[in-house]
Amino acid sequence: MSTVQSVERAFSILRCLASGPLGVSEIADRTDLPKSTVSRLLGTLVETGAVEQSDLLGVYGLGELIIELSSSASPGSNLVSIARPFLVELVEQIGEAAGLGMLDGAQVYYLDQVDGDHEVQVRDWTGESVDAHVVSSGLILMAHVPRELRVEWLAGPLEPQTEHSVTDPAVLARRLDEVRRAGFAWVYEEMSEGLNSVAAPIVNPAGSVIAAVHAHGPSYRFPEPGGAASVAAAVVDTAQRISDRLSGRHRPESAA
Numbered sequence: 001m002s003t004v005q006s007v008e009r010a011f012s013i014l015r016c017l018a019s020g021p022l023g024v025s026e027i028a029d030r031t032d033l034p035k036s037t038v039s040r041l042l043g044t045l046v047e048t049g050a051v052e053q054s055d056l057l058g059v060y061g062l063g064e065l066i067i068e069l070s071s072s073a074s075p076g077s078n079l080v081s082i083a084r085p086f087l088v089e090l091v092e093q094i095g096e097a098a099g100l101g102m103l104d105g106a107q108v109y110y111l112d113q114v115d116g117d118h119e120v121q122v123r124d125w126t127g128e129s130v131d132a133h134v135v136s137s138g139l140i141l142m143a144h145v146p147r148e149l150r151v152e153w154l155a156g157p158l159e160p161q162t163e164h165s166v167t168d169p170a171v172l173a174r175r176l177d178e179v180r181r182a183g184f185a186w187v188y189e190e191m192s193e194g195l196n197s198v199a200a201p202i203v204n205p206a207g208s209v210i211a212a213v214h215a216h217g218p219s220y221r222f223p224e225p226g227g228a229a230s231v232a233a234a235v236v237d238t239a240q241r242i243s244d245r246l247s248g249r250h251r252p253e254s255a256a
Helices: 003-017 024-031 035-048 064-072 075-094 136-142 147-154 169-182 228-246
Strands: 051-053 060-062 097-104 107-114 129-131 185-188 195-203 209-218
Touching (some): 003 024, 003 035, 003 060, 024 035, 035 051, 075 209, 136 169
Antiparallel strands (some): 107 129
């Protein structure tokens, strides 16, 4: 095989992995390459740091080298490529949809979502914006903005989305303080009837909160009775692992 052909095939594998972690057979199917060729190229890509293999799931994802080289990309797209493997693992762990959001004025813009395998799925909010005060990601992000921006935000308008929405500025201010201390936020049917969510902050190398990981599901099953604490802990751990990756640190995969 020529050097040029090997490079072309390696890049086809990297492009394939940009959508999320995959196994050898899936990569071979998507790239139309023999499994033996895929395995050999993956071995080389792992050695160079361009690809990493998950000990937890046995799949391959983009590695440190690619993340470093992509640092000049736009923050949103770069963050999605870094966070997606961790979102996939979170969904495997909790069985519900997980996503990524960033603050956009007084709203949260949803960058990505990974769905679970339930027959009844929640809506995919990728590419849409939602008022920050009615979603868990919004509470996380607003809890970490400069105080003058928080005061401006609390001055409104803060419109209710359901009968459970909290719009009282004083109550929200206390809630944001609690969220900042706790490190996570639960929201119960405040954006949409029958939908609950929990979120935790992603921190950049400078120590600033730049995004949030959230998990959400139908209120009749999410969280399971007595399961709110363990779900919140899983979301917090996922957000911390993404933050570690952004800072160039690497921790072993969390146990399911």
